[in-house]
Structures are given as C-alpha cells and as structure tokens.
Amino acid sequence: MTSSPALQARDLRVSAGAQLLLHGVQVQVPAQRWTAVVGPNGAGKSTLLRALAGLQPRKAWQGQLDLLGRPLAAWSGRQRARALSWMGQNEAVAQELCSYDVVMLGRLPHQAWLAPPSAHDHAVVRQCLEMTQAWDWRHRPLAELSGGERQRVLLARTLAVQAQVVLMDEPLANLDPPHQSDWMQTVQQLVRQGHTVVSVLHELGIALQSEHMLVMQAGRVLHQGATHDAATHAALEAVFDQRIRIRQVEDMWMALPG
Numbered sequence: 001m002t003s004s005p006a007l008q009a010r011d012l013r014v015s016a017g018a019q020l021l022l023h024g025v026q027v028q029v030p031a032q033r034w035t036a037v038v039g040p041n042g043a044g045k046s047t048l049l050r051a052l053a054g055l056q057p058r059k060a061w062q063g064q065l066d067l068l069g070r071p072l073a074a075w076s077g078r079q080r081a082r083a084l085s086w087m088g089q090n091e092a093v094a095q096e097l098c099s100y101d102v103v104m105l106g107r108l109p110h111q112a113w114l115a116p117p118s119a120h121d122h123a124v125v126r127q128c129l130e131m132t133q134a135w136d137w138r139h140r141p142l143a144e145l146s147g148g149e150r151q152r153v154l155l156a157r158t159l160a161v162q163a164q165v166v167l168m169d170e171p172l173a174n175l176d177p178p179h180q181s182d183w184m185q186t187v188q189q190l191v192r193q194g195h196t197v198v199s200v201l202h203e204l205g206i207a208l209q210s211e212h213m214l215v216m217q218a219g220r221v222l223h224q225g226a227t228h229d230a231a232t233h234a235a236l237e238a239v240f241d242q243r244i245r246i247r248q249v250e251d252m253w254m255a256l257p258g
C-alpha cells in the first residue's frame with residue numbers, strides 16, 4: 001500500500017449482547033481507491049461497515065478504529081461528518097421531506113448552526129440530484145418514490161456531503177441495470193477525484209470492477225487484497241461454497257454459476 005490507509009481496524013470485535021458478531025478483524029482500506037466488501041448473508045459486512053463509520057455504540061466494540069490516520073474518538077462529530085459520509089441499508093429518513101430537502105441534509109456538516117443554506121449548498125444539491133438523475137422529482141416527498149428512485153435521492157444526499165471517505169451499504173438495492181452502471185461510473189469518478197469509496201455489494205459483477213476487496217465469512221475477514229488477484233478470486237469462490245466461478249470474459253471479470 002503506497003499511502004496510509006483511509007480506514008483501519010485492528011483487532012476489531014463487535015458484539016450484540018453475549019453474541020460476538022466480528023471476531024477480532026484486521027482491516028486496511030486503501031486511500032483513494034474503491035473497496036468492495038463481499039460475502040454471504042450474515043457474514044458481518046454491514047456490522048463491519050457500521051463500525052468503520054463509527055456508528056456502533058461504544059460499548060458494542062473493542063479494538064482500534066482509525067479514520068484518515070487518527071483514532072475515530074479523536075474526531076469531533078462535526079469533523080467526522082465532513083470527512084466521512086454514510087449511506088445505510090433501509091435508512092430511516094423523514095418520509096414527508098421532499099427529495100431536495102433530503103439531499104440538503106447532506107450539507108448540514110458544512111453549515112453554521114441554524115444558518116440557511118448558502119448558494120454553494122444549493123449548487124451542490126442540484127449537481128448531486130442531476131448526477132443521480134433525480135432532479136425531476138426534487139419536489140416530491142420521499143414516501144411517494146419507488147424503491148430505486150428513493151435510492152437515487154439517498155445516493156445524492158451521500159454525495160452532497162463531499163466527504164473524503166464515502167461508505168455505502170448495498171447502494172445498488174432496487175436500482176435497475178442502467179442505474180447500477182451509472183452508480184459504478186459515479187464511484188470511479190469519485191476515486192479519480194481522490195475520494196475513498198467502500199461499498200458492501202451483493203452484485204458480484206459490479207464488485208469485481210472495484211480495485212480492492214474484503215471477503216468476509218462468519219464474522220471474519222477471510223481475505224483482503226487487489227480485486228483482480230487470483231487469491232481474491234479463490235477466496236470469493238470459497239466463501240460462496242464453490243457455487244460461483246470467477247472468469248474473465250472479454251476483458252471483464254465476471255462471477256458465473258459454478
């Protein structure tokens with residue numbers, strides 16, 4: 001790894017009551033790269049992502065978590081909200097808010113207490129809604145939108161933070177294939193601009209286009225490394241019980257039925 005990692009977990013244990021969900025994992029997320037977190041249902045992907053985002057209650061985890069080279073605890077809430085943006089799975093967002101206002105929530109870490117949004121905030125919100133092709137329904141409340149439309153508004157909100165590190169849990173849920181492809185291009189653009197992106201993905205075809213991969217199973221990180229390494233492909237095949245095969249088809253890595 002050439003520069004220091006954007007996110008680092010050392011001997012990270014996360015528990016829920018008496019149950020251990022993550023068993024002392026070591027993770028290094030390279031800066032300015034796209035990392036995909038993959039593995040079967042219940043492997044601990046969301047649990048890990050939430051911990052890296054600092055969203056696990058303090059009593060639920062042990063170990064060390066660093067964001068951009070500093071312990072998470074050393075960041076103020078506001079600093080962290082600017083440096084790291086988060087898109088969760090089935091997030092509770094006020095359904096009565098119109099899409100525009102939902103995306104404006106992404107600008108909160110940049111605004112002074114009770115200050116109205118600046119012209120720049122409005123420009124960023126517009127740009128992000130246009131990027132995810134959600135501008136047309138900016139006046140509609142979230143409750144009225146389809147699953148995919150809603151997801152694109154939430155993606156726009158995540159982008160509106162303009163954070164250095166962007167974490168997304170199953171961002172492709174409900175997106176149709178063209179919008180999945182758009183999402184991938186947005187991520188690649190973010191990385192070209194110097195951002196770090198980490199996404200939990202079940203869509204292995206898309207995950208295989210990432211640069212770095214964390215392969216999880218049963219609360220452990222079985223493997224982490226360059227997505228195109230043979231060892232990463234072997235780990236992927238192993239965690240899915242050899243029921244998939246990773247093959248290159250016309251210059252593109254794909255997951256095929258085993």
Ligand SMILES: Nc1ncnc2c1ncn2[C@@H]1O[C@H](COP(=O)(O)OP(=O)(O)OP(=O)(O)O)[C@@H](O)[C@H]1O
Nearest residue numbers: 016017019021039040041042043044045046047048
């Ligand atoms: N609050 C909780 N209390 C008890 N068990 C939990 C809790 N949160 C998660 N778990 C369990 O921890 C394990 C990992 O859950 P997690 O959501 O991290 O998995 P995942 O890899 O993201 O799964 P999926 O692909 O199905 O979304 C699962 O077995 C889940 O049931």
